[in-house]
Every structure is written in C-alpha cells, then in structure tokens.
Amino acid sequence: MIQDEISVSIKKPQLKCVELRVDSKRLHYGRFTLSPLRKGQANTIGSAIRRVLLGEVEGTCITRAKLQNIKHEYSVIIGIEESIHEILMNLKKIVLRSDVYGMREGSIHIIGPKKVTAQDIILPPSVRIIDNTQHIASINKSITLDISLEIEKGRGYIIQNPNNSQDGIFPIDAAFIPVQNVNYSIHSYWSENEIQEILFLEIWTNGGLTPKEALYEASRNLIDFFLPFLRSEEENIDGTNSISDNITFSLPLSHISTDTKIIFSNQIYIDQLNFSTRIYNCLKKANIHTLSDLSNYSREDLMKIKHLGEQSVKEILEFLRNIRIDSPGNRV
Structure with missing residues (x-):
C-alpha cells in the first residue's frame, strides 16, 4: 500500500514542446519544458543538455x-x-x-x-x-x-x-554548429509538501536542424557519453571481473519500467552492442538499427535474414534473454 502511494506521488517527468517558431530561414526557435523534477535535478539536466547542444550537435x-x-x-x-x-x-x-x-x-x-x-x-x-x-x-x-x-x-x-x-x-x-544559442531557466514550486521544479529550455538554430531535431540529437549524444558506465562490470577485491575495454553490453533491464525500456531501447544502436561484424552487417542490411528494432524480431524472423546463420541467431536471442527484454525473440 505504501509503495503504491509513493509511485502515485512521484510522477514521471514529461517533455513538452511549448512553442516552435521560424523567424527566418536561418533562425528557428523552440521552447520546451520538462517537469516535474525534484529539487536540483533541473539544473543538472539543463547545464548538461545546454553544453551538448552547443558543442556536440553536428x-x-x-x-x-x-x-x-x-x-x-x-x-x-x-x-x-x-x-x-x-x-x-x-x-x-x-x-x-x-x-x-x-x-x-x-x-x-x-x-x-x-x-x-x-x-x-x-x-x-x-x-x-x-x-x-x-x-x-x-x-x-x-x-x-x-x-x-x-x-x-x-x-x-x-x-x-x-x-x-x-x-x-x-x-x-x-x-x-547548427545550434546558435541555448537558454535554460528553472521554476520551483511546492507540491505535496516537497519542492519540485520545472525546467524551461529555449533553443535557437540556423535552420540546418530544427530545435526538436537538435534536442533529440543532443539527448542521444548525452546517453552515448554515459554508456561506458552502464557497460562496466564491478571490480572485485581480488581483481576478478575487472573493467575491460572489450565489455559486451550487459545491462539488466528487469528493474526498469516498460516505458523506460522502450525509450532506452530506441536510443541503443546495434553498433553499440559488440556483435560480430558479420551479425552487425546482416542486421543493418535488414534495416535493424536499434535495440528496439531488434527486440521485435522472433527467432523465425531472424532466420529469414539473408546470410544470418543459426549460430548467429542463437547469439542474438541469448543476448536479448540476458538483458531480459520481453520480445518475440525471447519467446520459445
């Protein structure tokens, strides 16, 4: 009962596009909000996404x-x-x-x-x-x-x-640099005896990308920066299972909500999964680009992919089972 009450009181942050405007061919404007956030989270997110928007968008x-x-x-x-x-x-x-x-x-x-x-x-x-x-x-x-x-x-x-x-x-x-300028501001308010925050984000681009596209690319880049931390194994005192440069993607997703799994899977690309070159090339030719795409394929579907052998299919299904994604590919 207590757990249900906590889950109700803590709402998931939602991104909303408040305004999109084309002032000229070379000046596009977008305004977004992200809320509700706990105290301090808005500044953490706003500072990080601003730096990536200004320096990492192509x-x-x-x-x-x-x-x-x-x-x-x-x-x-x-x-x-x-x-x-x-x-x-x-x-x-x-x-x-x-x-x-x-x-x-x-x-x-x-x-x-x-x-x-x-x-x-x-x-x-x-x-x-x-x-x-x-x-x-x-x-x-x-x-x-x-x-x-x-x-x-x-x-x-x-x-x-x-x-x-x-x-x-x-x-x-x-x-x-398609992003010309980025502004963010924070509005705090009381909600159910705790301070919550709204992050306001303003993005100006030169038209090479829309503000929405720039925000999507920056978010994806930010996730990519932290993937090495998610891939790393815990190092034991005796030195076993130490962090390696050749760690395969092994993040268990059983504790993550379904909505978060979908978003996360859409951001993980198959070239980040450390499959063999042969498997990677076969999947790309079949227009499978993300982990989300791959999770929609059953064993029968995978066997139909040209040049993808039975051993490779077993490797893919084993990988999906290890990260516990509920998909046709994991069903017997």
Missing part, C-alpha cells in the same frame, strides 16, 4: 573550394566584383543540411553577367541548402565562373591554415 559546411587558374585567395578575377577572399567568405556563410556522413561534392558553373547566389550551386540529393538567397559573387562580364566545392558533416570548429592552399584549392574555416 552540422554541415563547405570546407574547400577549387577555382581554376587561381593561385592566391586575394587574387582578383577581371569581370567579377568580389575578390577570391570575399567569394570564400560568402561560401562560408552558406547553411547546409546533410543526411549522410563523408565527403560530398558540389559545383558552380555560371556564365555571366549574373548575380551568383547559393541557388546556383549544384548539389547531390543528400545535401540541401537552407537559404538559397545567400550572395556568392557578381559577374559583370560574359565570363564563366567555375568552382568545385567539398562539403563535410562534422561538429565543432575547424580553423584552416591559409598556407595550405595549393593548385587553386582553398580551405574554408568551418563552423559545424
């Missing part, structure tokens, strides 16, 4: 530009108003969104006279320009502007060495 930038027959970034092309340096600075301002990793290529091939903007960039389907109106150059004669671009997805800042430019290839400083 963005996409142009990192190199190649111009034919140009040797120096302060060169001037007859027929173009801007210097090479000014064109590079304009390229740096372009906000991009990419759904894939790795190097991607873009290009500009324009015959003047013309005002060249971001809309004139030819890009692969996986890359999108957020604001097509960004000015690049003004061509006032009948000449051709040819620029090859390299595009990367990353995080943080890259300050390029201008001395590294060669053969007309110019490195561009990159700021892979």
Whole structure:
C-alpha cells in the first residue's frame, strides 16, 4: 500500500514542446519544458543538455573550394566584383543540411553577367541548402565562373591554415554548429509538501536542424557519453571481473519500467552492442538499427535474414534473454 502511494506521488517527468517558431530561414526557435523534477535535478539536466547542444550537435559546411587558374585567395578575377577572399567568405556563410556522413561534392558553373547566389550551386540529393538567397559573387562580364566545392558533416570548429592552399584549392574555416544559442531557466514550486521544479529550455538554430531535431540529437549524444558506465562490470577485491575495454553490453533491464525500456531501447544502436561484424552487417542490411528494432524480431524472423546463420541467431536471442527484454525473440 505504501509503495503504491509513493509511485502515485512521484510522477514521471514529461517533455513538452511549448512553442516552435521560424523567424527566418536561418533562425528557428523552440521552447520546451520538462517537469516535474525534484529539487536540483533541473539544473543538472539543463547545464548538461545546454553544453551538448552547443558543442556536440553536428552540422554541415563547405570546407574547400577549387577555382581554376587561381593561385592566391586575394587574387582578383577581371569581370567579377568580389575578390577570391570575399567569394570564400560568402561560401562560408552558406547553411547546409546533410543526411549522410563523408565527403560530398558540389559545383558552380555560371556564365555571366549574373548575380551568383547559393541557388546556383549544384548539389547531390543528400545535401540541401537552407537559404538559397545567400550572395556568392557578381559577374559583370560574359565570363564563366567555375568552382568545385567539398562539403563535410562534422561538429565543432575547424580553423584552416591559409598556407595550405595549393593548385587553386582553398580551405574554408568551418563552423559545424547548427545550434546558435541555448537558454535554460528553472521554476520551483511546492507540491505535496516537497519542492519540485520545472525546467524551461529555449533553443535557437540556423535552420540546418530544427530545435526538436537538435534536442533529440543532443539527448542521444548525452546517453552515448554515459554508456561506458552502464557497460562496466564491478571490480572485485581480488581483481576478478575487472573493467575491460572489450565489455559486451550487459545491462539488466528487469528493474526498469516498460516505458523506460522502450525509450532506452530506441536510443541503443546495434553498433553499440559488440556483435560480430558479420551479425552487425546482416542486421543493418535488414534495416535493424536499434535495440528496439531488434527486440521485435522472433527467432523465425531472424532466420529469414539473408546470410544470418543459426549460430548467429542463437547469439542474438541469448543476448536479448540476458538483458531480459520481453520480445518475440525471447519467446520459445
């Protein structure tokens, strides 16, 4: 009876999106609340998520530009108003969104006279320009502007060495930071003879990600930071079962609520489960990306996956049984 009363009085924190606003193509705003929280929890969560939002969320930038027959970034092309340096600075301002990793290529091939903007960039389907109106150059004669671009997805800042430019290839400083600013505030109130808190979180992005997407990615990154602690084994006095660099995922979930299991499983990706390369590749090809996806597969379903042998299926089912996830794959 006492346990039931405690479970009723302690409510699970709920995240709510209070406001989403697009002030311009390069300025998106989101306001969120998380409550109820116990005293001190709001500051712990707010401080951590703010740091991750500002430093760990990935963005996409142009990192190199190649111009034919140009040797120096302060060169001037007859027929173009801007210097090479000014064109590079304009390229740096372009906000991009990419759904894939790795190097991607873009290009500009324009015959003047013309005002060249971001809309004139030819890009692969996986890359999108957020604001097509960004000015690049003004061509006032009948000449051709040819620029090859390299595009990367990353995080943080890259300050390029201008001395590294060669053969007309110019490195561009990159700021892979779609989150422009983050604010959080805390409101305390009394509830049933204890102080509880509401965390208010404000996020501004440049449009490369929406505030909701940025918050999701930051939350996932924060979980990833703490996974090594969850994976580690307890070290005994005699040194047995010491912490190892090659620990398999072994977190028992029997004591966790069903809702928390679902959320947790959605955040765990199969490349974090230390399966063999063969199992990992087979699961990825079958569009199984998370622990939650995997838990929905029965033994029969797994046996149908191409190149996934019986021994591998046994290994997967044994893993699911060890972490005690109730799923078709665990049923006999």
